[in-house]
Amino acid sequence: MANVIQAIETPTDFSRFPDAAGHFGPYGGRFVPELLIAPLEELTAAYERYRNDPQFRAELESDLKYYVGRPTPLYYAERWSKQIGGAQIHLKREDLDHTGAHKINNTMGQALLAVRMGKKRIVAETGAGQHGVATAAACARLGLKCVVYMGAEDVRRQSVNVYRMKLMGAEVVPVESGTRTLKDALNEAFRDWAANVDDTFYIIGTVAGPHPYPQLVRDFQAVIGEETREQCLSMYNRLPDALVACVGGGSNAIGLFYPFLGDTDVAIYGVEAGGDGVETGRHAAPLAAGRPGVLHGNRTYLMENEDGQILGTHSVSAGLDYPGVGPEHSWLKDTGRVQYVAIDDDEALAAFHQMAELEGIIPALETAHAIAYAGQLAAQMRPDQMIVINLSGRGDKDINTVAEVEGMDP
Amino acid sequence: MSRIEHRFAQCKEAGKTALVTYVTGGDPNPDATVPVMHALVRAGADIIEVGMPFSDPMADGPVIQAACDRALLHGTGIKGVLEMIREFRREDQDTPVVLMGYLNPIEQTGYDKFCREAASAGVDGVLTVDLPPEESSELGAALSAHSLDPIWLIAPTTSDARIKAICAHARGFVYYVSLKGVTGAASLDTDSVGSHVDEIRRATQLPVGVGFGVRDGADAQRLATLADAVVVGSAIVSRIAEHADDPAGMIAAVESITRDLRAGLDQPLVEA
Numbered sequence: 042m043a044n045v046i047q048a049i050e051t052p053t054d055f056s057r058f059p060d061a062a063g064h065f066g067p068y069g070g071r072f073v074p075e076l077l078i079a080p081l082e083e084l085t086a087a088y089e090r091y092r093n094d095p096q097f098r099a100e101l102e103s104d105l106k107y108y109v110g111r112p113t114p115l116y117y118a119e120r121w122s123k124q125i126g127g128a129q130i131h132l133k134r135e136d137l138d139h140t141g142a143h144k145i146n147n148t149m150g151q152a153l154l155a156v157r158m159g160k161k162r163i164v165a166e167t168g169a170g171q172h173g174v175a176t177a178a179a180c181a182r183l184g185l186k187c188v189v190y191m192g193a194e195d196v197r198r199q200s201v202n203v204y205r206m207k208l209m210g211a212e213v214v215p216v217e218s219g220t221r222t223l224k225d226a227l228n229e230a231f232r233d234w235a236a237n238v239d240d241t242f243y244i245i246g247t248v249a250g251p252h253p254y255p256q257l258v259r260d261f262q263a264v265i266g267e268e269t270r271e272q273c274l275s276m277y278n279r280l281p282d283a284l285v286a287c288v289g290g291g292s293n294a295i296g297l298f299y300p301f302l303g304d305t306d307v308a309i310y311g312v313e314a315g316g317d318g319v320e321t322g323r324h325a326a327p328l329a330a331g332r333p334g335v336l337h338g339n340r341t342y343l344m345e346n347e348d349g350q351i352l353g354t355h356s357v358s359a360g361l362d363y364p365g366v367g368p369e370h371s372w373l374k375d376t377g378r379v380q381y382v383a384i385d386d387d388e389a390l391a392a393f394h395q396m397a398e399l400e401g402i403i404p405a406l407e408t409a410h411a412i413a414y415a416g417q418l419a420a421q422m423r424p425d426q427m428i429v430i431n432l433s434g435r436g437d438k439d440i441n442t443v444a445e446v447e448g449m450d451p
Numbered sequence: 452m453s454r455i456e457h458r459f460a461q462c463k464e465a466g467k468t469a470l471v472t473y474v475t476g477g478d479p480n481p482d483a484t485v486p487v488m489h490a491l492v493r494a495g496a497d498i499i500e501v502g503m504p505f506s507d508p509m510a511d512g513p514v515i516q517a518a519c520d521r522a523l524l525h526g527t528g529i530k531g532v533l534e535m536i537r538e539f540r541r542e543d544q545d546t547p548v549v550l551m552g553y554l555n556p557i558e559q560t561g562y563d564k565f566c567r568e569a570a571s572a573g574v575d576g577v578l579t580v581d582l583p584p585e586e587s588s589e590l591g592a593a594l595s596a597h598s599l600d601p602i603w604l605i606a607p608t609t610s611d612a613r614i615k616a617i618c619a620h621a622r623g624f625v626y627y628v629s630l631k632g633v634t635g636a637a638s639l640d641t642d643s644v645g646s647h648v649d650e651i652r653r654a655t656q657l658p659v660g661v662g663f664g665v666r667d668g669a670d671a672q673r674l675a676t677l678a679d680a681v682v683v684g685s686a687i688v689s690r691i692a693e694h695a696d697d698p699a700g701m702i703a704a705v706e707s708i709t710r711d712l713r714a715g716l717d718q719p720l721v722e723a
Contacts, residue, residue, distance in 0.1 A: 075605060077608075
């Protein structure tokens with residue numbers, strides 16, 4: 042009995058996950074066709090070999106500093122905080138990363154790994170286009186051939202990013218199958234990889250997919266949280282009271298959260314896309330309203346019908362329009378370490394404008410979901426408390442969408 | 452003796468390579484599948500694989516992906532597919548039926564319930580494309596409890612050690628994926644197929660089937676002496692798609708391609 046009580050009271054050591062087979066509790070794993078097992082094992086071995094290799098680390102750190110522009114500032118949103126009159130809100134400025142979002146932290150890491158593995162051709166999927174742009178940039182920087190799969194619906198919604206990818210030499214392939222969005226782009230990227238495993242490296246853009254991707258992408262994005270932690274300590278000599286980040290697949294969120302998971306006094310909030318409202322069924326919030334299943338190589342919370350068919354999603358932001366979520370988030374939900382909430386399209390749009398008007402920062406629509414929730418949260422907190430939002434991307438790509446939704450000419 | 456084992460024994464005795472044909476259940480509509488299954492048998496198929504439609508079939512090429520989409524338009528899932536197999540079994544108690552699909556619909560049905568209902572409908576084996584042996588202990592136990600054969604894929608990228616491990620889990624037959632890619636892709640390399648099949652034979656006494664990329668009688672002919680069975684899917688499914696609105700034409704086209712495949716297998720190329 043004493044042992045049982047001790048087991049319950051011992052906090053989970055989140056740094057030990059995933060296990061060797063890629064499991065985060067019951068989530069994660071490696072659910073792929075047999076053909077992809079060997080390349081995933083090859084990737085796992087390469088990652089284990091290079092993750093602590095001083096030369097690899099030095100090369101990555103140099104690129105993060107001189108090419109990506111790290112460290113990014115931790116910015117105090119003073120006017121907005123004062124208007125709310127609650128907690129002091131700080132923004133981790135990942136929108137200032139080269140190419141305009143956190144995605145490049147991961148693509149630089151994976152592209153350098155691809156070079157080490159002798160792969161000459163890169164495939165990637167993209168939703169909003171941010172991961173595609175970040176992959177295209179990393180490939181141009183390192184002289185790799187780049188093919189990006191993008192749902193045909195997203196190609197239409199994010200034409201500026203399509204052009205940016207092409208300018209950097211990437212081939213963009215519109216995907217017409219299924220719902221013609223991010224999940225279908227992932228299917229197509231997996232198919233390409235299966236047909237070209239010998240010379241091709243698949244750069245997955247989020248903390249989903251089969252093991253080792255959720256771990257690898259998390260580790261490359263954890264630089265966000267590591268810097269945030271150091272910045273909080275050096276600027277204020279304390280840790281924040283709360284962290285807030287938007288969650289589609291969940292890479293910017295896990296990047297901010299991971300270095301803080303052991304700091305039990307830091308409350309952590311992941312914000313999913315509520316679309317038209319979670320109660321309408323037209324949303325992209327599997328953690329809020331889905332159930333566990335298996336998709337794209339891992340077990341995680343999914344939006345699916347009773348037959349186990351994956352459902353189409355809805356969100357005003359293409360980058361959150363995904364029916365699954367990284368398996369570590371599913372585990373963090375079940376363990377209660379992170380609270381997951383949903384913000385609907387209208388709330389996100391209002392936050393988009395508020396951030397632009399009060400702070401002169403136009404955030405990505407994905408990020409606007411985190412901003413909207415952080416505003417609500419701050420109002421319930423004291424002025425001596427502190428929130429950090431991961432400002433995961435800039436909103437230039439979204440101005441046409443916002444204008445269209447609001448019936449204006451940009 | 453299971454129906455699959457029995458069928459391979461019959462083929463061996465007759466000195467022929469088994470023809471395994473694939474159709475997606477409910478493609479292009481729920482009424483089409485059972486007549487197509489009977490047509491496959493009439494034209495010379497020895498084993499039938501029936502695909503359980505899935506919204507995100509990441510191991511399949513465009514042909515079978517489109518077949519899944521057509522079936523899902525009518526809401527065909529595992530339950531509908533099992534009804535089709537039950538109906539097929541009223542007239543055909545001999546032809547083995549293997550279900551092929553992805554894990555998520557099986558998981559949502561529940562492993563035990565799925566296996567119980569599949570066995571009772573007359574299914575003989577189950578091939579779960581995205582479930583590697585490492586993750587399969589629970590489903591494996593349920594399959595075993597209901598006397599269903601787990602069919603495993605082996606790929607050109609599979610290591611020798613892994614081939615042994617997979618074969619240790621397998622029953623019925625093992626399925627060698629004859630190319631790097633998705634179902635229905637081109638470019639069969641028979642030399643490479645032959646050497647991989649030899650490796651598999653060193654690891655198991657089970658019959659070895661070869662598939663992915665077999666498009667016609669000529670392809671089948673080239674593989675006939677290499678394997679115990681040749682598996683054909685996209686070539687048949689594309690005939691179904693061409694005649695989606697013409698049930699009689701569909702049956703005729705399915706019989707025609709199946710006869711062509713059968714003829715190829717029955718006149719193997721003898722290496723000079």
